[in-house]
Amino acid sequence: MFVDDLPADSSAIIPLFSRLEPGADQRWTTWPVVVPTSRGPKPHPSWVVTSAGAFDTELGIVKTGKEADLFLIERAVPDDPTQSSILAAKRYRGAETSDFHRSSRYSEGRGMRNTRDSRAVSRGSSYGRAVAAGHWAYAEFEALCTLYTLGLPVPYPVQVNNTEILMEFIGDGRQAAPRLAQVRATKQELQGYLDQTVEILRGIADAGYAHGDLSPYNLLVHEGRVVVIDLPQLVEVVSNPTGMDFLHRDCVNVCTWFARQGVEADPEPIFADLIARMF
Numbered sequence: 001m002f003v004d005d006l007p008a009d010s011s012a013i014i015p016l017f018s019r020l021e022p023g024a025d026q027r028w029t030t031w032p033v034v035v036p037t038s039r040g041p042k043p044h045p046s047w048v049v050t051s052a053g054a055f056d057t058e059l060g061i062v063k064t065g066k067e068a069d070l071f072l073i074e075r076a077v078p079d080d081p082t083q084s085s086i087l088a089a090k091r092y093r094g095a096e097t098s099d100f101h102r103s104s105r106y107s108e109g110r111g112m113r114n115t116r117d118s119r120a121v122s123r124g125s126s127y128g129r130a131v132a133a134g135h136w137a138y139a140e141f142e143a144l145c146t147l148y149t150l151g152l153p154v155p156y157p158v159q160v161n162n163t164e165i166l167m168e169f170i171g172d173g174r175q176a177a178p179r180l181a182q183v184r185a186t187k188q189e190l191q192g193y194l195d196q197t198v199e200i201l202r203g204i205a206d207a208g209y210a211h212g213d214l215s216p217y218n219l220l221v222h223e224g225r226v227v228v229i230d231l232p233q234l235v236e237v238v239s240n241p242t243g244m245d246f247l248h249r250d251c252v253n254v255c256t257w258f259a260r261q262g263v264e265a266d267p268e269p270i271f272a273d274l275i276a277r278m279f
Ligand SMILES: Nc1ncnc2c1ncn2[C@@H]1O[C@H](COP(=O)(O)OP(=O)(O)OP(=O)(O)O)[C@@H](O)[C@H]1O
Pocket: 062, 063, 064, 065, 066, 067, 068, 069, 070, 088, 090, 155, 167, 168, 169, 170, 171, 176, 177, 179, 217, 218, 229, 230, 231
């Protein structure tokens, strides 16, 4: 556009230019700055916004967790309603605000990126804790990619960038889906949720893993479907000395909850079946 082409009344062009910079609660989309391996499995679902012209808008916090906080963001191209998506942003906290209590128990036997990192993590130095912060985001992102590729019901992992994972938001509009622990359901519905949970346990075990922190707080229920979340500690059952214990505890945690709701659930045969399938 040439200056001569500008309208005589320059106020008419201000809205056009003001749209080119993100506002106070916005940033440029971080999609173009992450390397392809930090993006979710291909093909990317059609709702994933890949345009470099998109903005990420903060919509607020969903939940504060022990090691990470969950925020809601919208990634959208201004004035293009076809390119807009609501995402969950899970942001791991830095060294000062998190105790990383999961580090030593879970990273035994799992490959850290290098030995300097693993030594730093085991010493609990601030570098180690910082590494751990990045490590958990990347570990959880990799776990989501692995399970998504296996066809298991997890939020689609969009990307990971430092301590932030962007993933599919499970919910309606801006309302997050309830956790299984909060769902009001008939006994028949609960039976269905138990069956789906056992399928999830099987799918994860068949790939050689245990969730490591499975509970009715890390299972969401959306449109009758159980979705599993919170996977930074996915445990390799065989290579981790306490892998079996994690797998057993996952079975006990979910079965205890279902049994308390009046749905018959015995963890031992489920655990035995998972082990039998694994070896
Ligand atoms: N993809 C998602 N879509 C909708 N809600 C989500 C999603 N991921 C997480 N949540 C919500 O945010 C909460 C915290 O997420 P998550 O369990 O992954 O983090 P956490 O730090 O381990 O939290 P906690 O310490 O409570 O276990 C979940 O219990 C769930 O209510």
